[in-house]
Amino acid sequence: MTAAVIDRETAPASAPPAPPAKRRRNRPIDQPPRWQIFLPLGLYLLFTLIPFYWMLLFALREPGSDSLVPWPMTGQHFEKVWNERGFDTYFLNSMYVGIASMLMTMLVALSGGYALARFKFRLRMPFMLALLCSQFIPGALMLVPLFEIFRELQLLNSLWSVIIAETVFQLPLSMILIAGFIRNVPPSLEEAAWVDGCSRLRAFLAIVLPLLRPGLIAVGSFAFVHSWNHFLFALMFLNAQDKQTIPVGLNTLIGSDSVDLGALAAGGVVAAVPVVLVFAFIQRWLITGFSAGAVKG
Template sequence: MTAALTTPQPVVTPPPSEPGGSRKRRRSYDEPPRWQIYLPLGVYLVFTLVPFYWMLLFALREPGSDSLVPWPITGEHFAKVWNERGFDTYFVNSMYVGIASMLMTLLVALSGGYALARFKFRMRMPFMLALLCSQFIPGALMLVPLFEIFRELTLLNSLWSVIIAETVFQLPLSMILISGFIRNVPPSLEEQAWVDGCSRFRAFLAVVLPLLRPGLVAVGSFAFVHSWNHFLFALMFLNSQDKQTIPVGLNTLLGSDSVDLGALAAGGVVAAVPVVIVFAFIQRWLITGFSAGAVKG
Protein backbone atom coordinates (compact mmCIF):
# COMPACT_ATOMS: atom_id res chain seq x y z
CA MET A 1 0.00 0.00 0.00
CA THR A 2 2.75 2.37 0.98
CA ALA A 3 4.87 1.37 -2.01
CA ALA A 4 2.00 2.01 -4.37
CA LEU A 5 1.50 5.47 -2.97
CA THR A 6 5.16 6.40 -3.28
CA THR A 7 5.66 5.14 -6.84
CA PRO A 8 6.72 8.14 -8.96
CA GLN A 9 4.42 8.99 -11.81
CA PRO A 10 5.84 9.55 -15.28
CA VAL A 11 6.32 13.21 -16.16
CA VAL A 12 4.70 14.20 -19.42
CA THR A 13 6.76 16.90 -21.14
CA PRO A 14 5.08 19.06 -23.78
CA PRO A 15 6.48 18.91 -27.28
CA PRO A 16 9.16 21.50 -27.96
CA SER A 17 7.64 24.66 -29.28
CA GLU A 18 9.04 26.59 -32.16
CA PRO A 19 11.30 29.45 -31.02
CA GLY A 20 9.36 32.65 -31.10
CA GLY A 21 6.21 30.78 -32.10
CA SER A 22 4.01 32.38 -29.47
CA ARG A 23 5.40 35.78 -30.37
CA LYS A 24 4.68 35.21 -34.04
CA ARG A 25 1.21 33.91 -33.22
CA ARG A 26 0.52 36.93 -31.02
CA ARG A 27 1.80 39.32 -33.69
CA SER A 28 -0.41 37.66 -36.32
CA TYR A 29 -3.46 38.39 -34.19
CA ASP A 30 -2.45 41.97 -33.30
CA GLU A 31 -1.00 43.26 -36.58
CA PRO A 32 -2.36 42.98 -40.13
CA PRO A 33 -0.09 41.71 -42.91
CA ARG A 34 2.52 44.14 -44.10
CA TRP A 35 1.00 44.54 -47.56
CA GLN A 36 -2.23 45.82 -46.01
CA ILE A 37 -0.20 48.64 -44.47
CA TYR A 38 2.22 49.51 -47.25
CA LEU A 39 -0.21 49.24 -50.16
CA PRO A 40 -2.57 52.06 -49.01
CA LEU A 41 0.43 54.14 -47.93
CA GLY A 42 2.03 53.63 -51.34
CA VAL A 43 -1.15 54.67 -53.18
CA TYR A 44 -1.46 57.75 -50.96
CA LEU A 45 2.20 58.61 -51.57
CA VAL A 46 1.73 58.40 -55.33
CA PHE A 47 -1.31 60.69 -55.28
CA THR A 48 0.64 63.12 -53.07
CA LEU A 49 3.92 63.22 -54.99
CA VAL A 50 2.65 63.17 -58.59
CA PRO A 51 1.39 66.82 -58.50
CA PHE A 52 4.73 67.92 -57.04
CA TYR A 53 6.57 66.03 -59.76
CA TRP A 54 4.54 67.75 -62.46
CA MET A 55 5.24 71.12 -60.89
CA LEU A 56 8.98 70.41 -60.83
CA LEU A 57 8.78 69.04 -64.37
CA PHE A 58 7.28 72.23 -65.81
CA ALA A 59 9.61 74.40 -63.72
CA LEU A 60 12.85 72.65 -64.71
CA ARG A 61 12.38 71.58 -68.33
CA GLU A 62 13.01 73.85 -71.30
CA PRO A 63 10.16 75.95 -72.77
CA GLY A 64 8.24 74.11 -75.46
CA SER A 65 9.47 70.68 -74.36
CA ASP A 66 6.95 67.88 -73.82
CA SER A 67 9.35 65.39 -72.24
CA LEU A 68 8.31 63.54 -69.09
CA VAL A 69 11.84 63.89 -67.72
CA PRO A 70 13.24 67.37 -67.00
CA TRP A 71 16.43 66.99 -69.02
CA PRO A 72 18.31 69.09 -69.81
CA ILE A 73 17.51 71.08 -66.69
CA THR A 74 17.06 74.81 -67.11
CA GLY A 75 16.67 77.63 -64.60
CA GLU A 76 15.11 80.01 -67.10
CA HIS A 77 11.68 79.93 -65.48
CA PHE A 78 13.07 80.64 -62.00
CA ALA A 79 15.11 83.56 -63.30
CA LYS A 80 12.03 84.93 -65.03
CA VAL A 81 9.73 84.87 -62.00
CA TRP A 82 12.45 86.04 -59.59
CA ASN A 83 13.87 88.91 -61.63
CA GLU A 84 11.13 89.95 -64.07
CA ARG A 85 7.91 89.14 -62.18
CA GLY A 86 8.99 90.56 -58.81
CA PHE A 87 9.02 87.34 -56.80
CA ASP A 88 12.08 88.56 -54.89
CA THR A 89 9.90 91.30 -53.38
CA TYR A 90 6.92 88.97 -52.91
CA PHE A 91 9.14 86.49 -51.07
CA VAL A 92 10.43 89.10 -48.61
CA ASN A 93 6.91 90.44 -47.98
CA SER A 94 5.51 86.95 -47.37
CA MET A 95 8.35 86.11 -44.99
CA TYR A 96 7.77 89.34 -43.07
CA VAL A 97 4.02 88.71 -42.81
CA GLY A 98 4.49 85.06 -41.83
CA ILE A 99 7.08 85.67 -39.10
CA ALA A 100 5.30 88.72 -37.64
CA SER A 101 1.91 86.95 -37.59
CA MET A 102 3.47 83.88 -35.96
CA LEU A 103 5.14 85.90 -33.19
CA MET A 104 2.05 88.00 -32.46
CA THR A 105 -0.18 84.92 -32.44
CA LEU A 106 2.10 83.08 -30.02
CA LEU A 107 2.45 86.08 -27.70
CA VAL A 108 -1.28 86.74 -27.37
CA ALA A 109 -2.25 83.04 -27.37
CA LEU A 110 0.23 82.33 -24.56
CA SER A 111 -1.30 84.93 -22.26
CA GLY A 112 -4.88 83.96 -23.11
CA GLY A 113 -4.18 80.23 -22.98
CA TYR A 114 -2.56 80.57 -19.55
CA ALA A 115 -5.60 82.43 -18.24
CA LEU A 116 -7.94 79.74 -19.58
CA ALA A 117 -5.84 76.94 -18.12
CA ARG A 118 -4.97 78.30 -14.69
CA PHE A 119 -7.82 80.64 -13.68
CA LYS A 120 -11.45 79.75 -13.05
CA PHE A 121 -13.97 82.48 -13.77
CA ARG A 122 -17.69 82.52 -14.35
CA MET A 123 -17.82 82.89 -18.14
CA ARG A 124 -14.88 80.59 -18.87
CA MET A 125 -16.76 77.82 -20.68
CA PRO A 126 -19.01 80.19 -22.71
CA PHE A 127 -15.89 82.10 -23.70
CA MET A 128 -14.18 78.93 -24.94
CA LEU A 129 -17.37 77.97 -26.80
CA ALA A 130 -17.37 81.39 -28.46
CA LEU A 131 -13.75 80.87 -29.49
CA LEU A 132 -14.63 77.55 -31.09
CA CYS A 133 -17.69 78.97 -32.85
CA SER A 134 -15.62 81.80 -34.29
CA GLN A 135 -13.74 79.22 -36.36
CA PHE A 136 -16.91 78.62 -38.40
CA ILE A 137 -16.99 82.24 -39.63
CA PRO A 138 -15.36 82.48 -43.08
CA GLY A 139 -12.76 85.17 -43.58
CA ALA A 140 -14.59 86.54 -46.64
CA LEU A 141 -17.51 87.49 -44.40
CA MET A 142 -15.28 89.88 -42.44
CA LEU A 143 -13.60 91.59 -45.37
CA VAL A 144 -15.86 94.65 -45.47
CA PRO A 145 -15.71 95.39 -41.69
CA LEU A 146 -11.95 94.88 -41.65
CA PHE A 147 -11.53 97.06 -44.72
CA GLU A 148 -13.43 99.90 -43.02
CA ILE A 149 -11.44 99.51 -39.80
CA PHE A 150 -8.09 99.55 -41.57
CA ARG A 151 -9.15 102.53 -43.68
CA GLU A 152 -9.97 104.51 -40.52
CA LEU A 153 -6.63 103.50 -39.03
CA THR A 154 -4.79 104.38 -42.29
CA LEU A 155 -3.42 100.85 -42.49
CA LEU A 156 -4.58 100.04 -46.00
CA ASN A 157 -1.78 99.15 -48.40
CA SER A 158 0.39 98.29 -45.39
CA LEU A 159 1.69 94.87 -44.47
CA TRP A 160 0.49 95.47 -40.92
CA SER A 161 -3.12 95.23 -42.07
CA VAL A 162 -2.50 91.66 -43.28
CA ILE A 163 -0.50 90.81 -40.14
CA ILE A 164 -3.26 92.02 -37.81
CA ALA A 165 -6.00 90.25 -39.79
CA GLU A 166 -4.04 86.99 -39.85
CA THR A 167 -3.33 87.20 -36.12
CA VAL A 168 -6.98 87.83 -35.26
CA PHE A 169 -8.23 84.87 -37.30
CA GLN A 170 -5.59 82.48 -35.96
CA LEU A 171 -5.90 83.43 -32.29
CA PRO A 172 -9.02 81.42 -31.24
CA LEU A 173 -7.72 78.00 -32.21
CA SER A 174 -4.17 78.81 -31.12
CA MET A 175 -5.39 79.95 -27.71
CA ILE A 176 -7.41 76.77 -27.17
CA LEU A 177 -4.50 74.55 -28.20
CA ILE A 178 -2.00 76.32 -25.95
CA SER A 179 -4.42 76.19 -23.01
CA GLY A 180 -4.52 72.40 -23.49
CA PHE A 181 -0.73 72.24 -23.46
CA ILE A 182 -0.56 74.31 -20.27
CA ARG A 183 -3.09 72.03 -18.52
CA ASN A 184 -0.67 69.15 -19.01
CA VAL A 185 1.93 70.99 -16.92
CA PRO A 186 1.29 70.18 -13.23
CA PRO A 187 0.44 73.30 -11.21
CA SER A 188 2.60 71.93 -8.38
CA LEU A 189 5.71 72.87 -10.38
CA GLU A 190 4.66 76.51 -10.36
CA GLU A 191 3.74 76.34 -6.68
CA GLN A 192 7.21 75.09 -5.83
CA ALA A 193 8.68 78.04 -7.71
CA TRP A 194 6.38 80.40 -5.76
CA VAL A 195 7.64 78.89 -2.50
CA ASP A 196 11.20 79.59 -3.63
CA GLY A 197 10.31 83.27 -4.05
CA CYS A 198 9.41 83.51 -7.73
CA SER A 199 6.54 85.68 -8.87
CA ARG A 200 3.84 84.15 -11.06
CA PHE A 201 5.34 85.69 -14.20
CA ARG A 202 8.88 84.56 -13.36
CA ALA A 203 7.65 81.06 -12.49
CA PHE A 204 5.87 80.92 -15.84
CA LEU A 205 9.03 81.90 -17.70
CA ALA A 206 11.31 79.56 -15.73
CA VAL A 207 9.08 76.50 -15.27
CA VAL A 208 6.11 76.43 -17.64
CA LEU A 209 7.49 78.03 -20.79
CA PRO A 210 10.38 75.53 -21.33
CA LEU A 211 7.90 72.64 -21.07
CA LEU A 212 5.65 74.27 -23.69
CA ARG A 213 8.34 74.35 -26.36
CA PRO A 214 6.95 71.46 -28.48
CA GLY A 215 3.43 72.88 -28.32
CA LEU A 216 4.62 76.36 -29.23
CA VAL A 217 6.51 74.97 -32.22
CA ALA A 218 3.38 73.14 -33.41
CA VAL A 219 1.10 76.17 -33.04
CA GLY A 220 3.66 78.61 -34.43
CA SER A 221 4.38 76.50 -37.49
CA PHE A 222 0.73 76.32 -38.43
CA ALA A 223 0.35 80.07 -37.87
CA PHE A 224 3.32 80.72 -40.17
CA VAL A 225 2.08 78.39 -42.92
CA HIS A 226 -1.44 79.84 -42.78
CA SER A 227 -0.10 83.38 -43.11
CA TRP A 228 2.30 82.34 -45.87
CA ASN A 229 -0.41 80.73 -47.99
CA HIS A 230 -3.33 83.08 -47.36
CA PHE A 231 -4.48 84.90 -50.47
CA LEU A 232 -7.64 86.83 -49.63
CA PHE A 233 -6.38 89.38 -47.09
CA ALA A 234 -3.33 90.34 -49.16
CA LEU A 235 -5.47 90.75 -52.27
CA MET A 236 -8.00 93.03 -50.56
CA PHE A 237 -5.82 95.15 -48.27
CA LEU A 238 -2.69 95.64 -50.42
CA ASN A 239 -2.83 97.71 -53.60
CA SER A 240 0.71 98.44 -54.75
CA GLN A 241 2.79 95.72 -56.36
CA ASP A 242 5.77 96.20 -54.05
CA LYS A 243 3.55 95.24 -51.06
CA GLN A 244 2.06 92.04 -52.50
CA THR A 245 2.79 88.56 -51.17
CA ILE A 246 3.57 85.31 -52.99
CA PRO A 247 -0.04 84.01 -53.31
CA VAL A 248 -1.07 87.25 -55.02
CA GLY A 249 2.09 87.11 -57.15
CA LEU A 250 1.11 83.64 -58.35
CA ASN A 251 -2.27 85.01 -59.34
CA THR A 252 -0.60 87.65 -61.54
CA LEU A 253 0.97 84.85 -63.60
CA LEU A 254 -2.47 83.76 -64.81
CA GLY A 255 -3.25 85.68 -67.99
CA SER A 256 -6.70 86.16 -69.45
CA ASP A 257 -5.82 84.44 -72.74
CA SER A 258 -2.83 82.22 -71.93
CA VAL A 259 -0.87 80.86 -68.99
CA ASP A 260 2.90 80.53 -68.78
CA LEU A 261 3.00 77.09 -67.19
CA GLY A 262 6.77 77.14 -66.71
CA ALA A 263 6.75 80.45 -64.83
CA LEU A 264 3.68 79.42 -62.82
CA ALA A 265 5.32 76.14 -61.82
CA ALA A 266 8.55 77.91 -60.89
CA GLY A 267 6.58 80.36 -58.73
CA GLY A 268 4.85 77.41 -57.06
CA VAL A 269 8.21 75.86 -56.24
CA VAL A 270 9.43 79.15 -54.75
CA ALA A 271 6.25 79.30 -52.63
CA ALA A 272 6.53 75.68 -51.48
CA VAL A 273 10.23 75.49 -50.60
CA PRO A 274 10.10 77.54 -47.33
CA VAL A 275 7.15 75.51 -46.04
CA VAL A 276 8.91 72.23 -46.84
CA ILE A 277 12.09 73.43 -45.11
CA VAL A 278 10.14 74.54 -42.02
CA PHE A 279 8.37 71.21 -41.61
CA ALA A 280 11.55 69.25 -42.34
CA PHE A 281 13.37 70.95 -39.45
CA ILE A 282 10.52 70.96 -36.91
CA GLN A 283 8.88 67.58 -37.58
CA ARG A 284 10.34 66.15 -34.36
CA TRP A 285 8.89 69.04 -32.37
CA LEU A 286 5.55 68.71 -34.15
CA ILE A 287 5.16 65.06 -33.16
CA THR A 288 6.16 65.85 -29.58
CA GLY A 289 3.75 68.79 -29.49
CA PHE A 290 0.82 66.74 -30.71
CA SER A 291 1.52 64.01 -28.15
CA ALA A 292 1.87 66.64 -25.42
CA GLY A 293 -1.57 67.99 -26.25
CA ALA A 294 -3.22 64.57 -26.34
CA VAL A 295 -5.76 63.57 -23.73
CA LYS A 296 -4.28 61.18 -21.20
CA GLY A 297 -6.53 58.43 -19.88
Protein backbone atom coordinates in the same frame (compact mmCIF):
# COMPACT_ATOMS: atom_id res chain seq x y z
CA MET B 1 36.87 2.64 -7.03
CA THR B 2 39.83 2.79 -9.42
CA ALA B 3 37.91 1.03 -12.19
CA ALA B 4 35.05 3.48 -11.84
CA VAL B 5 37.43 6.42 -12.19
CA ILE B 6 39.09 4.85 -15.27
CA ASP B 7 35.70 4.17 -16.88
CA ARG B 8 34.66 7.75 -16.25
CA GLU B 9 37.85 9.15 -17.83
CA THR B 10 37.76 6.90 -20.88
CA ALA B 11 34.01 7.38 -21.52
CA PRO B 12 33.26 9.56 -24.54
CA ALA B 13 32.22 13.09 -23.73
CA SER B 14 28.54 13.73 -24.00
CA ALA B 15 27.39 15.64 -27.07
CA PRO B 16 26.82 19.38 -26.52
CA PRO B 17 23.21 20.39 -26.18
CA ALA B 18 21.56 21.31 -29.42
CA PRO B 19 20.95 25.03 -29.88
CA PRO B 20 17.38 26.02 -29.26
CA ALA B 21 15.29 26.12 -32.36
CA LYS B 22 14.49 29.56 -33.64
CA ARG B 23 11.00 30.52 -32.84
CA ARG B 24 8.93 31.77 -35.68
CA ARG B 25 7.69 35.25 -35.15
CA ASN B 26 4.02 34.73 -35.21
CA ARG B 27 2.06 37.74 -36.36
CA PRO B 28 -0.62 38.81 -33.91
CA ILE B 29 -4.06 37.68 -34.83
CA ASP B 30 -5.46 41.20 -35.12
CA GLN B 31 -2.54 42.56 -37.22
CA PRO B 32 -3.06 42.44 -41.00
CA PRO B 33 -0.28 41.39 -43.40
CA ARG B 34 2.30 44.00 -44.25
CA TRP B 35 1.18 44.37 -47.84
CA GLN B 36 -2.27 45.43 -46.66
CA ILE B 37 -0.59 48.29 -44.78
CA PHE B 38 2.09 49.40 -47.20
CA LEU B 39 0.07 49.09 -50.41
CA PRO B 40 -2.56 51.74 -49.47
CA LEU B 41 0.18 53.95 -48.01
CA GLY B 42 2.23 53.62 -51.19
CA LEU B 43 -0.74 54.46 -53.38
CA TYR B 44 -1.57 57.49 -51.24
CA LEU B 45 2.07 58.63 -51.35
CA LEU B 46 2.13 58.23 -55.12
CA PHE B 47 -1.10 60.19 -55.45
CA THR B 48 0.36 62.94 -53.24
CA LEU B 49 3.75 63.20 -54.93
CA ILE B 50 2.55 63.23 -58.55
CA PRO B 51 1.42 66.92 -58.42
CA PHE B 52 4.78 67.91 -56.91
CA TYR B 53 6.66 66.03 -59.60
CA TRP B 54 4.51 67.66 -62.26
CA MET B 55 5.29 71.08 -60.81
CA LEU B 56 9.02 70.34 -60.73
CA LEU B 57 8.82 68.99 -64.28
CA PHE B 58 7.40 72.22 -65.69
CA ALA B 59 9.73 74.34 -63.57
CA LEU B 60 12.96 72.56 -64.59
CA ARG B 61 12.49 71.50 -68.21
CA GLU B 62 13.15 73.76 -71.15
CA PRO B 63 10.33 75.82 -72.72
CA GLY B 64 8.51 73.96 -75.48
CA SER B 65 9.67 70.55 -74.29
CA ASP B 66 7.11 67.79 -73.78
CA SER B 67 9.44 65.30 -72.10
CA LEU B 68 8.29 63.54 -68.94
CA VAL B 69 11.80 63.81 -67.51
CA PRO B 70 13.26 67.29 -66.80
CA TRP B 71 16.45 66.77 -68.75
CA PRO B 72 18.34 68.82 -69.69
CA MET B 73 17.44 70.99 -66.73
CA THR B 74 17.13 74.73 -66.96
CA GLY B 75 16.79 77.47 -64.37
CA GLN B 76 15.47 80.19 -66.64
CA HIS B 77 11.94 79.87 -65.25
CA PHE B 78 13.21 80.57 -61.74
CA GLU B 79 15.31 83.45 -63.01
CA LYS B 80 12.29 84.88 -64.80
CA VAL B 81 9.93 84.81 -61.82
CA TRP B 82 12.61 85.99 -59.38
CA ASN B 83 14.02 88.89 -61.39
CA GLU B 84 11.37 89.85 -63.94
CA ARG B 85 8.14 89.03 -62.10
CA GLY B 86 9.16 90.50 -58.75
CA PHE B 87 9.14 87.30 -56.71
CA ASP B 88 12.14 88.51 -54.74
CA THR B 89 9.92 91.25 -53.30
CA TYR B 90 6.94 88.91 -52.88
CA PHE B 91 9.12 86.44 -51.01
CA LEU B 92 10.39 89.05 -48.56
CA ASN B 93 6.86 90.39 -48.00
CA SER B 94 5.50 86.91 -47.33
CA MET B 95 8.36 86.15 -44.97
CA TYR B 96 7.75 89.39 -43.09
CA VAL B 97 4.01 88.73 -42.80
CA GLY B 98 4.54 85.10 -41.78
CA ILE B 99 7.14 85.78 -39.09
CA ALA B 100 5.29 88.81 -37.65
CA SER B 101 1.97 86.93 -37.56
CA MET B 102 3.65 83.94 -35.95
CA LEU B 103 5.26 86.01 -33.18
CA MET B 104 2.12 88.01 -32.43
CA THR B 105 -0.05 84.89 -32.42
CA MET B 106 2.31 83.04 -30.08
CA LEU B 107 2.59 85.99 -27.69
CA VAL B 108 -1.15 86.65 -27.37
CA ALA B 109 -2.09 82.96 -27.38
CA LEU B 110 0.47 82.27 -24.67
CA SER B 111 -0.95 84.89 -22.31
CA GLY B 112 -4.57 84.01 -23.08
CA GLY B 113 -3.97 80.27 -22.89
CA TYR B 114 -2.28 80.64 -19.51
CA ALA B 115 -5.29 82.55 -18.19
CA LEU B 116 -7.68 79.87 -19.47
CA ALA B 117 -5.59 77.05 -18.01
CA ARG B 118 -4.67 78.46 -14.60
CA PHE B 119 -7.49 80.83 -13.59
CA LYS B 120 -11.09 79.94 -12.94
CA PHE B 121 -13.58 82.70 -13.67
CA ARG B 122 -17.30 82.75 -14.23
CA LEU B 123 -17.42 83.03 -18.03
CA ARG B 124 -14.48 80.75 -18.79
CA MET B 125 -16.48 77.98 -20.45
CA PRO B 126 -18.72 80.33 -22.51
CA PHE B 127 -15.58 82.15 -23.61
CA MET B 128 -13.96 78.90 -24.77
CA LEU B 129 -17.18 77.95 -26.52
CA ALA B 130 -17.15 81.30 -28.32
CA LEU B 131 -13.55 80.64 -29.38
CA LEU B 132 -14.56 77.30 -30.85
CA CYS B 133 -17.60 78.74 -32.61
CA SER B 134 -15.50 81.48 -34.18
CA GLN B 135 -13.69 78.82 -36.19
CA PHE B 136 -16.86 78.26 -38.22
CA ILE B 137 -16.91 81.86 -39.49
CA PRO B 138 -15.24 82.09 -42.92
CA GLY B 139 -12.82 84.92 -43.43
CA ALA B 140 -14.66 86.12 -46.54
CA LEU B 141 -17.59 87.28 -44.37
CA MET B 142 -15.30 89.63 -42.46
CA LEU B 143 -13.67 91.30 -45.45
CA VAL B 144 -15.98 94.33 -45.59
CA PRO B 145 -15.83 95.12 -41.83
CA LEU B 146 -12.06 94.63 -41.79
CA PHE B 147 -11.67 96.80 -44.88
CA GLU B 148 -13.60 99.64 -43.22
CA ILE B 149 -11.61 99.28 -39.98
CA PHE B 150 -8.26 99.36 -41.74
CA ARG B 151 -9.35 102.29 -43.87
CA GLU B 152 -10.20 104.28 -40.76
CA LEU B 153 -6.86 103.30 -39.22
CA GLN B 154 -5.05 104.18 -42.47
CA LEU B 155 -3.58 100.68 -42.67
CA LEU B 156 -4.72 99.85 -46.18
CA ASN B 157 -1.88 98.98 -48.54
CA SER B 158 0.26 98.19 -45.50
CA LEU B 159 1.59 94.78 -44.54
CA TRP B 160 0.37 95.39 -41.00
CA SER B 161 -3.23 95.10 -42.15
CA VAL B 162 -2.58 91.52 -43.29
CA ILE B 163 -0.57 90.75 -40.16
CA ILE B 164 -3.34 91.95 -37.82
CA ALA B 165 -6.05 90.11 -39.76
CA GLU B 166 -4.05 86.87 -39.82
CA THR B 167 -3.31 87.12 -36.10
CA VAL B 168 -6.96 87.70 -35.19
CA PHE B 169 -8.20 84.74 -37.21
CA GLN B 170 -5.53 82.38 -35.88
CA LEU B 171 -5.84 83.30 -32.21
CA PRO B 172 -8.89 81.16 -31.21
CA LEU B 173 -7.41 77.81 -32.20
CA SER B 174 -3.93 78.80 -31.02
CA MET B 175 -5.23 79.88 -27.62
CA ILE B 176 -7.14 76.62 -27.14
CA LEU B 177 -4.07 74.57 -28.05
CA ILE B 178 -1.80 76.51 -25.71
CA ALA B 179 -4.33 76.24 -22.86
CA GLY B 180 -4.55 72.48 -23.32
CA PHE B 181 -0.78 72.16 -23.29
CA ILE B 182 -0.35 74.31 -20.17
CA ARG B 183 -2.76 72.01 -18.32
CA ASN B 184 -0.20 69.23 -18.78
CA VAL B 185 2.31 71.17 -16.66
CA PRO B 186 1.66 70.40 -12.96
CA PRO B 187 0.81 73.55 -10.97
CA SER B 188 2.99 72.24 -8.15
CA LEU B 189 6.08 73.21 -10.15
CA GLU B 190 4.99 76.83 -10.16
CA GLU B 191 4.00 76.68 -6.51
CA ALA B 192 7.47 75.41 -5.59
CA ALA B 193 8.98 78.36 -7.45
CA TRP B 194 6.67 80.74 -5.59
CA VAL B 195 7.86 79.30 -2.29
CA ASP B 196 11.44 79.99 -3.36
CA GLY B 197 10.57 83.65 -3.86
CA CYS B 198 9.76 83.80 -7.58
CA SER B 199 6.94 85.96 -8.81
CA ARG B 200 4.25 84.45 -11.04
CA LEU B 201 5.85 85.90 -14.16
CA ARG B 202 9.34 84.73 -13.25
CA ALA B 203 8.05 81.26 -12.36
CA PHE B 204 6.24 81.08 -15.66
CA LEU B 205 9.32 82.12 -17.64
CA ALA B 206 11.69 79.83 -15.74
CA ILE B 207 9.51 76.74 -15.16
CA VAL B 208 6.51 76.61 -17.48
CA LEU B 209 7.78 78.22 -20.66
CA PRO B 210 10.64 75.73 -21.29
CA LEU B 211 8.14 72.86 -20.99
CA LEU B 212 5.86 74.42 -23.60
CA ARG B 213 8.33 74.11 -26.47
CA PRO B 214 6.36 71.47 -28.44
CA GLY B 215 3.14 73.43 -28.05
CA LEU B 216 4.73 76.72 -29.05
CA ILE B 217 6.36 75.11 -32.08
CA ALA B 218 3.02 73.64 -33.14
CA VAL B 219 1.17 76.94 -32.77
CA GLY B 220 3.95 78.97 -34.35
CA SER B 221 4.31 76.69 -37.36
CA PHE B 222 0.57 76.61 -37.93
CA ALA B 223 0.42 80.41 -37.79
CA PHE B 224 3.38 80.82 -40.13
CA VAL B 225 2.10 78.39 -42.76
CA HIS B 226 -1.41 79.84 -42.67
CA SER B 227 -0.09 83.37 -43.11
CA TRP B 228 2.32 82.27 -45.84
CA ASN B 229 -0.39 80.58 -47.91
CA HIS B 230 -3.32 82.92 -47.32
CA PHE B 231 -4.47 84.70 -50.44
CA LEU B 232 -7.67 86.57 -49.64
CA PHE B 233 -6.47 89.16 -47.11
CA ALA B 234 -3.39 90.08 -49.15
CA LEU B 235 -5.50 90.48 -52.28
CA MET B 236 -8.05 92.76 -50.62
CA PHE B 237 -5.87 94.92 -48.38
CA LEU B 238 -2.74 95.34 -50.55
CA ASN B 239 -2.88 97.22 -53.84
CA ALA B 240 0.70 98.26 -54.60
CA GLN B 241 2.78 95.67 -56.38
CA ASP B 242 5.73 96.10 -54.02
CA LYS B 243 3.46 95.16 -51.09
CA GLN B 244 2.00 91.95 -52.47
CA THR B 245 2.79 88.48 -51.18
CA ILE B 246 3.61 85.23 -52.97
CA PRO B 247 0.00 83.91 -53.31
CA VAL B 248 -1.03 87.17 -55.00
CA GLY B 249 2.13 87.08 -57.11
CA LEU B 250 1.23 83.59 -58.33
CA ASN B 251 -2.17 84.89 -59.34
CA THR B 252 -0.55 87.56 -61.53
CA LEU B 253 1.13 84.83 -63.59
CA ILE B 254 -2.26 83.63 -64.83
CA GLY B 255 -3.30 85.79 -67.77
CA SER B 256 -6.73 86.14 -69.32
CA ASP B 257 -5.66 84.48 -72.58
CA SER B 258 -2.65 82.34 -71.71
CA VAL B 259 -0.69 80.92 -68.80
CA ASP B 260 3.07 80.65 -68.56
CA LEU B 261 3.20 77.16 -67.07
CA GLY B 262 6.96 77.19 -66.58
CA ALA B 263 6.94 80.45 -64.64
CA LEU B 264 3.86 79.41 -62.67
CA ALA B 265 5.47 76.10 -61.71
CA ALA B 266 8.70 77.85 -60.72
CA GLY B 267 6.73 80.29 -58.57
CA GLY B 268 4.94 77.36 -56.97
CA VAL B 269 8.26 75.77 -56.09
CA VAL B 270 9.47 79.02 -54.55
CA ALA B 271 6.27 79.20 -52.51
CA ALA B 272 6.43 75.56 -51.38
CA VAL B 273 10.09 75.32 -50.35
CA PRO B 274 9.85 77.31 -47.05
CA VAL B 275 6.77 75.35 -45.94
CA VAL B 276 8.42 72.01 -46.72
CA LEU B 277 11.55 73.02 -44.82
CA VAL B 278 9.54 74.17 -41.81
CA PHE B 279 7.66 70.89 -41.53
CA ALA B 280 10.77 68.82 -42.21
CA PHE B 281 12.58 70.31 -39.22
CA ILE B 282 9.72 70.53 -36.71
CA GLN B 283 7.54 67.51 -37.47
CA ARG B 284 8.55 65.74 -34.24
CA TRP B 285 7.52 68.64 -32.00
CA LEU B 286 4.57 69.46 -34.22
CA ILE B 287 2.85 66.09 -33.68
CA THR B 288 3.53 66.20 -29.94
CA GLY B 289 2.24 69.74 -29.59
CA PHE B 290 -0.97 69.25 -31.55
CA SER B 291 -1.85 65.97 -29.84
CA ALA B 292 -1.19 67.31 -26.34
CA GLY B 293 -3.00 70.57 -26.91
CA ALA B 294 -6.01 69.03 -28.60
CA VAL B 295 -6.59 66.04 -26.29
CA LYS B 296 -5.96 67.36 -22.82
CA GLY B 297 -8.31 69.72 -21.04
